[in-house]
Amino acid sequence: MNRQLLKKSEELFYRVLMIISTAIIIIALLAIIISILVKGLPSLSWSMITQIPKGGYYFGKEGGILNAIIGSLYLSGGATLLALGVSLPLALYMNVHKLKQKNVVNIIRFFLDLLWGVPSIVYGAFGFTLMVLLGLRTSLLAGILTVTLFIIPIMVRSMDEVLKTVPRGLLESAFSLGSTRSETAFRVMLRQCIPGIITAILLAFGRAIGDAAAVLFTAGYTDYIPTSLSQPTATLPLSVFFQLSSPIPEVQNRAYASAVVLTVIVLIISIASRGFSIKYQKNRIK
Amino acid sequence: MRTLVLTNFKLRRNLREKLSTFWMKCCYVLVLAMPFVLLTGLLIKSSLLFGEKSLTELIFSSEWKPMSGKFGFLPFIISSLWVTFISVIIAAPICLLTAIYLTQYARRVVLKIMQPVIDILAGIPSVIYGVWGIIIIVPFVSKVAGWFNVHSSGYSILAGAVVLAVMIIPFILNILIEVYRTIPIELSEASLSLGATKWETIKKVLTRKAFPGIISSFGLGVSRAFGETIAVLMVVGNVVHIPTGVFQAGYPLPALIANNYGEMLSIPMYDSALMLAALILFIMVTIFNMGSRYIIIHYEKKI
Numbered sequence: 001m002n003r004q005l006l007k008k009s010e011e012l013f014y015r016v017l018m019i020i021s022t023a024i025i026i027i028a029l030l031a032i033i034i035s036i037l038v039k040g041l042p043s044l045s046w047s048m049i050t051q052i053p054k055g056g057y058y059f060g061k062e063g064g065i066l067n068a069i070i071g072s073l074y075l076s077g078g079a080t081l082l083a084l085g086v087s088l089p090l091a092l093y094m095n096v097h098k099l100k101q102k103n104v105v106n107i108i109r110f111f112l113d114l115l116w117g118v119p120s121i122v123y124g125a126f127g128f129t130l131m132v133l134l135g136l137r138t139s140l141l142a143g144i145l146t147v148t149l150f151i152i153p154i155m156v157r158s159m160d161e162v163l164k165t166v167p168r169g170l171l172e173s174a175f176s177l178g179s180t181r182s183e184t185a186f187r188v189m190l191r192q193c194i195p196g197i198i199t200a201i202l203l204a205f206g207r208a209i210g211d212a213a214a215v216l217f218t219a220g221y222t223d224y225i226p227t228s229l230s231q232p233t234a235t236l237p238l239s240v241f242f243q244l245s246s247p248i249p250e251v252q253n254r255a256y257a258s259a260v261v262l263t264v265i266v267l268i269i270s271i272a273s274r275g276f277s278i279k280y281q282k283n284r285i286k
Numbered sequence: 287m288r289t290l291v292l293t294n295f296k297l298r299r300n301l302r303e304k305l306s307t308f309w310m311k312c313c314y315v316l317v318l319a320m321p322f323v324l325l326t327g328l329l330i331k332s333s334l335l336f337g338e339k340s341l342t343e344l345i346f347s348s349e350w351k352p353m354s355g356k357f358g359f360l361p362f363i364i365s366s367l368w369v370t371f372i373s374v375i376i377a378a379p380i381c382l383l384t385a386i387y388l389t390q391y392a393r394r395v396v397l398k399i400m401q402p403v404i405d406i407l408a409g410i411p412s413v414i415y416g417v418w419g420i421i422i423i424v425p426f427v428s429k430v431a432g433w434f435n436v437h438s439s440g441y442s443i444l445a446g447a448v449v450l451a452v453m454i455i456p457f458i459l460n461i462l463i464e465v466y467r468t469i470p471i472e473l474s475e476a477s478l479s480l481g482a483t484k485w486e487t488i489k490k491v492l493t494r495k496a497f498p499g500i501i502s503s504f505g506l507g508v509s510r511a512f513g514e515t516i517a518v519l520m521v522v523g524n525v526v527h528i529p530t531g532v533f534q535a536g537y538p539l540p541a542l543i544a545n546n547y548g549e550m551l552s553i554p555m556y557d558s559a560l561m562l563a564a565l566i567l568f569i570m571v572t573i574f575n576m577g578s579r580y581i582i583i584h585y586e587k588k589i
Contacts, residue, residue: 011485018387021380022400025459028452029407032418039421086313093310108317110579115320117506117575118568119513121540125564126324128547129331132557152317180299182306203409210411213515213540217547237413241516244417259417263410270409274402 033263040260043253049261053223053254057234057243061250065258068239070225072262074140075215075235076208079147083155083204086148088197091159092185096171109160115153121213123150128217141229143219147208155204162196162280163189195280202273206266212237236262324568332562335555344562350526352546357559359566361528365443365536368529369518370511372447377455378504385462390488408456416520419449424521431533438533439523446522446536450511458507465499466492498585505578509571515540539563 047064054063090108098104127146136142166189174184190197212235220232221242236258243255335344335357347358388397427448428440469492477487493500523535524545543560550557 007483007486011483014383014485015387015391018383018391021383022387022392022396024380025384025400025407025455026403028455029403031422032407032410032414032452035418035421036414039417086316089306089310090313090317093307093314097307097310108314111317111321113579114572114575115317117509117513117571118321118324119515119540119571121513121515121543122324122328122564122568122571125543125561126327129327129561132551149320156317180303182303183299186306206409210409210413212411212413213544216544237411237516240413240417241520244420244520256417259414263414266409266411266414267406270402270406274405 033267036256036259036263040256040263044257044260048254048257052225057221057223057239057254058246058251059248061248063254065236065239065254065261067223067225067234068236068258069261071140071219071222071233072209072236074226075143075147075219075233076205078140078144079151079208080155080201080205082144082148083151083208084201086152087155087159087200087204088190091156091163092189094156094160095163095166096185096189097181099168099171109157112153112157112160116157119213120150120211121216124214124217127214131218137230138218138220138232139230140219140226140233143215143233143235144229146214146218147211150211150214151204151208154207155200158200158203159193159197162193162200166192193280195276199273199276199280202269202276206269206273209235209269210237210262210266212241236265321572325565328561328565328568332558332565335558335562338555345566348528352553352556352559355555357555357562359539359563361526362537362539362542362563363566364528365522366512366538366540368443368532368536369446369450369522369538370508372443372532373450373454373511374504374507376447376451377458377507380451381455381458381462381503381507382500385459385466386488386493389463389466390484390492404456404459407452408460412453412514412517413520415449415453415517419445419517419521423448427533434533436531436533439535441521441523441535442533443522443529443536444532446518446538447532449517449521450514453514453517454507454511457510458503461503461506462496462500465496465503469495498581502578502581502585505574505581509574509578512574513540513567513571515544519544539567543567 049064049069050066051062051064052067053065054060057067094105094108098108123146127142127149131138131142170188170192171184174188175181179187215235215238219235219238221234221238222232223234224231226233239258240255240262243251243258246252246255338355339357344357345359345363347356348360349356349358350361384400388400392400423445424440426440427442427445428438430444431438431440431442473491473495474487477491478484482490518538519541522538522541524537524541525535526537527534529536543563546556546560550560
């Protein structure tokens with residue numbers, strides 16, 4: 001009887017701990033979002049998001065964060081497009097062309113996982129070395145290239161996860177109708193997985209827009225909106241990072257406003273990608 | 287005429303097939319070459335430093351005076367280890383308990399609520415975590431230090447570790463949920479039918495079965511935490527010394543690289559030293575990453 005009680009209370013004890021730790025995770029998320037909103041919303045205004053900083057981003061009290069918003073969109077948009085050009089073919093290659101060679105696919109997956117694990121600051125340092133070697137200066141182009149390298153593994157792996165679920169019968173029927181491998185890949189596989197592919201693209205875009213370490217060395221920072229690829233560009237994460245360390249409250253407000261904008265963009269991406277993956281689940285052929 | 291159109295069509299299809307396959311192969315080669323390119327790039331740049339000093343001297347010296355050419359990485363490596371391991375120690379039990387709860391006890395609704403929570407947490411940029419750390423965690427740590435009669439500004443190893451712990455929670459948790467999900471249900475059915483309680487089954491059967499997966503998820507968490515830059519940099523204090531307590535400031539490797547990139551071209555050998563820091567980071571992270579994946583693969587083969 002006593003032992004029974006002990007067993008029961010042990011289970012109860014751990015169940016309480018489990019609920020507490022689940023609650024901690026939810027509370028942590030809420031704390032992050034609420035604290036960012038509380039700090040940043042008061043300083044977020046129309047002029048904040050439609051003006052570039054006046055009198056320098058570090059000392060000027062006037063102006064807003066338009067340079068960072070546009071810069072970030074350019075940078076992550078460009079990087080996502082470039083990465084798509086590499087990731088989609090590779091993901092299809094793994095799941096159509098090399099369908100039968102399991103070890104080739106496993107090697108690629110292993111390399112991708114390895115690359116995914118490499119910290120973005122290492123990509124940043126590598127990009128910087130490359131820049132010095134090629135004689136480039138900090139620019140939008142250098143930033144885009146570095147971020148592209150950084151998000152390729154993320155994009156390929158998430159596309160791969162989707163393409164993996166396509167039943168083999170679909171491929172076999174496409175082949176048996178006489179379509180070539182690339183036709184099967186782009187016209188059958190791709191069409192079947194469009195929502196999942198879009199999820200992967202959004203995920204990579206979110207990573208690109210949120211990463212600060214890779215662009216710190218390569219994209220530079222400026223008060224202006226870049227007009228060509230060879231100019232440096234401001235980005236939202238660095239806008240937070242640089243302006244938060246300023247002693248001037250007005251400048252700090254710009255940092256908090258950038259944080260809110262960044263959080264909102266990431267939340268929208270997260271919700272949108274969830275929507276697409278639900279859509280994929282519905283249309284999926286089993 | 288008809289045959290001409292047909293051959294033309296065939297040619298075009300063939301050409302398209304060839305071209306796209308060629309491009310796919312290029313992408314394949316690019317990904318396979320990437321780690322080696324990264325490694326050689328960093329190695330070439332940092333090898334300038336090896337000419338003057340031996341690697342052990344660089345790693346085990348604690349003197350960091352770039353102006354006089356003294357580059358000792360020990361304070362940074364120790365700081366990195368402190369922050370990383372404390373964060374994993376904080377995150378590990380929370381993740382383990384939550385994973386067990388979500389896969390064994392919780393109703394489907396809870397999992398449906400938690401899935402977006404985990405996804406959003408994983409998607410929040412590290413700079414946002416840093417801001418959150420400055421607003422909430424740093425003052426809190428300062429207060430906690432007061433309870434222990436230690437004076438601390440709050441910008442400390444502990445603050446960095448707490449922020450980092452929250453950042454790696456979604457990452458570890460996702461793996462752990464997957465690990466617990468793939469355990470065959472027959473195993474717990476057999477245990478339950480022998481009269482074990484649910485908790486006993488979880489503790490003695492499922493967790494034992496999941497053990498390699500659990501260890502490798504923590505290993506992957508370590509590798510993720512080790513390279514995290516901006517969030518840690520913002521709350522950890524950045525003082526060059528060998529930390530001896532959690533309330534002291536630290537200066538992890540990624541923060542070292544990120545903080546000094548501006549001056550690195552003006553001081554001789556400084557850029558090589560920073561690239562060596564990146565190289566150390568790359569190697570440490572890759573070892574943990576590959577080790578953990580090896581455990582998973584090895585263990586999957588056994589079943």
